[in-house]
Amino acid sequence: MSNPYKDAGVNVESGYKISKFVKNNISSNSDNIGNFGGMYEIPEGYKQPVLISSNDGVGTKLLLTLENNKLDTIGIDCVAMCVNDILAQGAKPLYFLDYISTGKVDGKVEQILKGVIEGCHQAGADLIGGETAEMPDVYSEISYDIAGFSVGIAEKSQVLQASNVKTGDSLIGIASSGLHSNGYSLVRKIFFKDNNFKMDSQLPELTHGNLGDYLLEPTRIYSDEILPLLEKNLVHGISHITGGGFFENVPRMFTDKIAAQIDVQNWKMPEIFDALQKYGNLSKADMYHIFNMGLGLVLAVSPDVEQEVLSILNGKTKQAYSIGKIIERTDEPVELLGVE
Incomplete structure (x- = not known):
């Protein structure tokens, strides 16, 4: 037939x-x-x-x-x-x-x-x-x-609303698993077009596998970390750091009258970002405009519960960091200390 x-x-x-x-x-x-x-x-x-x-x-x-x-x-x-x-x-x-x-x-x-x-x-x-x-x-x-x-x-x-986040709130970052799923058009250009690397290339900056291992690391899912915090009403706001990096995504969790002041020295950045900055000849500002830089989520919490939230998140392994605070806005919505 x-x-x-x-x-x-x-x-x-x-x-x-x-x-x-x-x-x-x-x-x-x-x-x-x-x-x-x-x-x-x-x-x-x-x-x-x-x-x-x-x-x-x-x-x-x-x-x-x-x-x-x-x-x-x-x-x-x-x-x-x-x-x-x-x-x-x-x-x-x-x-x-x-x-x-x-x-x-x-x-x-x-x-x-x-x-x-x-x-x-x-x-x-x-x-x-x-x-x-x-x-x-x-x-x-x-x-x-x-x-x-x-x-x-x-x-x-x-429901987490932008109006929940207030001046004085503490900011907590939760580690990413790497690049997640953003910026790959630039990633591919830097590694494969501009530098002619291969997926199996061994780069000196990457000590835990070949380039492909890092680039195909799956995006981290945060249900196990976030749901217990939501059940206890410990969070005022959450930003998912995706395409657009810190400058686009962090302000999405608060109103335009306040700003986030973040110290970029307060967490460990995965090796893949060092490699991207080096081989792409990118500025620090470019990096934070495009990538998650090692933090998949940024949380705004009351300073009164900051240590409790950190204790819950870091119960099994170190994955969460105090990275800054919410301040009154005088200029840009995100101020990154240590980034020109």
Whole structure:
């Protein structure tokens, strides 16, 4: 029997296999997979529940997964970029849906989905659906793109608003796992176009692996760190440091009448940023305008609870640092001490 759709380059049977793979690899809500829409029952116990949503992708970082033939962690990045934004508004992640498009649905999609499933596990979110699109002529057989959509929940009175952050609040930074998923167009230009490095290059600045190991380190997911603080109402504001670095993202958590004063000497910066600055001939100001510089989240808390928050965050390992305070604004919204 002829199959005209398959003759055009689309094999719907591959999509059925992907749905079966996901069902067999998640522990809850598997009945949703393969339906026309994902279903989720709003948890009880909220007086005025507010749903907070986020969608995002991973940018050109995905190109490096093809070069290094490592596809099983990029899904973690996709989940992280969505749920960390939700956490930054004081919400608990509930569920996630993915969208993967490619020229040919084959084994690479299962590898990508392994990362999505792991990311949902780390986030404490259910994977309730998604879409895998086979689009020949739009993509080559090996290329792909991935995006995600996530929803979280918060009590309306506890949503983190810009007005919550006040002059005198202390700023706490929580360590990133490296570059996360931002700035990769510049990263690729610096390392691969301007300096002709390879993914397996061993750089003297990078002491724990080759260049590819650092560039494909998955974005950190902060559910385990942030949710206990939210439950105790210990946080006034959270900034997720993504594209645009400190100067774009930190002011998003407070009003335009105040500013953040941050001492950049107060935390340990991962080696990858030293390498980028050196080989890219970038100024310190450029670095803080583009990258997270070793901090994935910046929290604003009352000085009365600063030590309590640090104690909670640093219970198992040193990952959080006192980095500054909120001051009255006289000039720019972010003042970085030690950066010209």
